[in-house]
Each structure stands twice: as structure tokens, then as C-alpha cells.
Amino acid sequence: MTRAIYRITGPDREAFLQGLVTNDVAKLADGIVYAAFLTPQGKYIADFFLIPADDTVLLDIDASIAAPTIQRLSMYRLRADVQIEETALHLHRGSGTPPPDGFADPRHPDMGWRAYRDTPQADDEIDWTALRVAHCIPETGIELTPDTFILEAGFERLSGVDFHKGCYVGQEVTARMKHKTQLRKGLARVHLSGPAKPGTPLTGDGKPAGELHSVAGDQAIAYLRFDRAGNGLMAGDVAVTWEKD
Template structure:
């Protein structure tokens, strides 16, 4: 039997929210619907009043199936907590920092022995997050970071620090299809993002390109001698890259680079 594909073990930032007002409070902070998570983990954006990205997280129920975990691979727990508690005034909510106390392994199939699991999308598509108390996780074969990165780019998944940075508008990165609920109640930044959806317009978009060899992150994409985009992630073993493209080039099937044409494949 072929073992499942697995990512290396992580001990991410975790803020646990519980109490009678936890779901209502988080719904007012996240672009994603917090109620009804069930056995799933879902991506969510935390935006400012102008709809611009401040944090990118995942939401899931904790092992008690009552608390809501806000999970991040990159955020400082104190900074993330300060951002959320800024709006915690008269709500009956308890916040607990569990960072470093739980370990997560994401895999394409089931791993035995996990304390609890949550369905989630990984670099290869559908999979599950498996959680253990930190130090209790098994030693298993995992993909190398460069293999995971190539899979991520092939699926046109944005990553924090590459395509996702503070200040971007989430729909530019294609997050409107996975991390934004347009049917939930109000949250900070909702008015701006709802207007963008109604208008159906963004000033730039994240795309997947087939590229010639020799290009690196930051390489410009040009149309008629003018820069209209930039590569943000370049695969190591595949002729693929992700990059942002300005509106003026949305209808172009290829753009020029210093190494030759980059052919558009699809939007994120």
C-alpha cells in the first residue's frame, strides 16, 4: 500500500477562542464563515477597514469540538492576538495561546494515532491536518520543502511572504473562491470586498505561467516593452511560475521576459 504524501511536522501559532460569544466575535473579524466548520479547516483573511490583508489564517474546531482555533504558520502569536483582541470589548470570549503545544502534519491520506484530524486542502489537493500534542507526533517520511513548493505553484496556491503580503486585496490572489464568504454577516473590510465582487473588477490578478528557464522571483513580465507584472514564485523542477499581472494584460496569452515568452495558463 502506497503511504500518503505528507508535509513536515509543524508547531504553528494557535489562538483558541471559546465562550458563548466566540463564534459571533470571530465572524466579525474573519472573511470566512466561522460557524459550521465541523471536521473541516478553512482558510480565512483578516482585513482592515479598507479590505486589505493583515493576516492569513486557517480556522478549525479544537479537539473538544467546541473551541475555535485560529491557526497561522507565520504570525507572531502576540501580534495576532493583539490584532484580534483590539475589537474584543464586551464579548464573553476566552482567548488562550496554544502556540508550540500542538503539532500538525498535513497528509494526503489518513495517519494513525492522531488526537484529532481536520479536512483541509494541501499542495496536492484534498487532504487532512493531523494533530498531536507537541512531542507525540510520529516520525514519518515527508516531502522535501522544494517538492512541496513545486506542487503549490503547480496548483496556483498563494503563499504568505510570496503572493500574500500585508496590504494586498485578497481577491487579487484568488482568495475570493476559498477564503471569503459573501453570504455571512458583517466583518471588518466586508463593504470593500463586497463592492469588488459586485463590480467584478480587480486591478491585478495572480496567474500561473509556463516560463523559459533562467528566470527567478522578481523577474518582470512585459507587454510592448512596458512592465505589466512580476513573478512571485518560480518552481525548481517544473517550467512554472506564479506572478501578478496588471489589468492591462489580463487578455494576453503570453508576456515577455528577459528569457523569452511566459505563457499564461490560468488564474489562481
């Protein structure tokens, strides 16, 4: 998917972000940070990468949600000395050891590296969707929607949330889900016994049990109701198996 790269400047930039995003912005001292921006009710608005760049912070976000997200972030600026501008930078991705200007993807080692350059990437033959599915990594607009709670989407496993930082928008709901409840629903990697399309409803012993999202070969990311995801899980007439990680 196309990415938009923004530059956040001003002396209050890190304090501004710290009060809004799910991860600890202080981690920028060590490199790239994956985070989300939530509603006060704890639901997903956007996910993005924050990247240290001299005395600025880059924000790498799916282009389809960039404009409304930046507009909503800007509503919180108030008197903060912060500026947010779109850049002409391009995302480059690859596998293996990051180049000197690259950062290892913090979500999973197999997701390679990300770098931000003045020219577009010439070619990219890596099947990133297959890698995403193999490691149950959600995608903006597919698994991640306005109805998503980030813990159901695996953000703790993906290093996208910090439970020791201070308050941020949506923090109370997220913390309550972490400490007071056991997740009954969420994303999981499943195996398919045959072809099945994204969006196919799942049933467990004939009862609604979730839905398929991203599919790659005989694997898929599914949103599951865990108490119905045991034996007898089906996507239409295709048998589905799920093993807890």
C-alpha cells in the same frame, strides 16, 4: 513555513470571529475553515485556518505574523467573553485520505490534510511549494502581503471568503470588488521557458505587467496586470505564458 497554533475559548468565541473574518464561522460545524482578517480598507492582515476542537476553536497561522495578528484581533474583544492563548500543538500534513484526527485542506483537494498533535511531525517529503504553485495557492509573506486584496489572490476559488454571511472588517470593499468591478490585476499560474527567480519583474510588449513570486520548476505564481499579460510576456529574457483558468 513554521506555524503557530492558538486556542480560542469562551462562550462568545464564534460570534467574535464571525464579525472579523472573511468566511462563515458557522461552517466550523462541518470542519476546518480557511479565512482572512482584513483592514477596514479591505487589505490583507493575515490568513489562517480555523479548526473545531470540542468547545474551542483552534487557529492555525504562519508564525511570522502570529503575534501582531493575535494582538490586533484582541483589540476587538471589548466585552466579548473570549480568551486567546497559544498552544504547544504542532501541525502535521499529509496527502491522501485524512486520518481520524485530520481535516482535508479546504483550499484544494491536492493540498492534502492537516492535523494538530502534541509532538512534531517526524518527516515530510511532500513538495508543498510545487503543489501550491501548480494550483496557484498564495503563501503568507510571499504572495500575501499588506498590499493584497484577497479577491486578487483568489480567495473565492480557495474557499476563503463567504459573500452571504454578515458584516466583517473589510467586507464593504471586498463585496464591491466582487459585484461592481472586473479584476484587472491578480495572481495567476504562469509557465516559464527557462530559469527565472522570484521577484523578477514581468513585462508585456515592453510595458510593466507584474512580478514573479513563488517558482517551482517551469511554473510560477505571478502577480499580473491582465491587460498586459498576453503575447510578449517576459521575465527578463525568459518568455512567460499565461492561460486563463
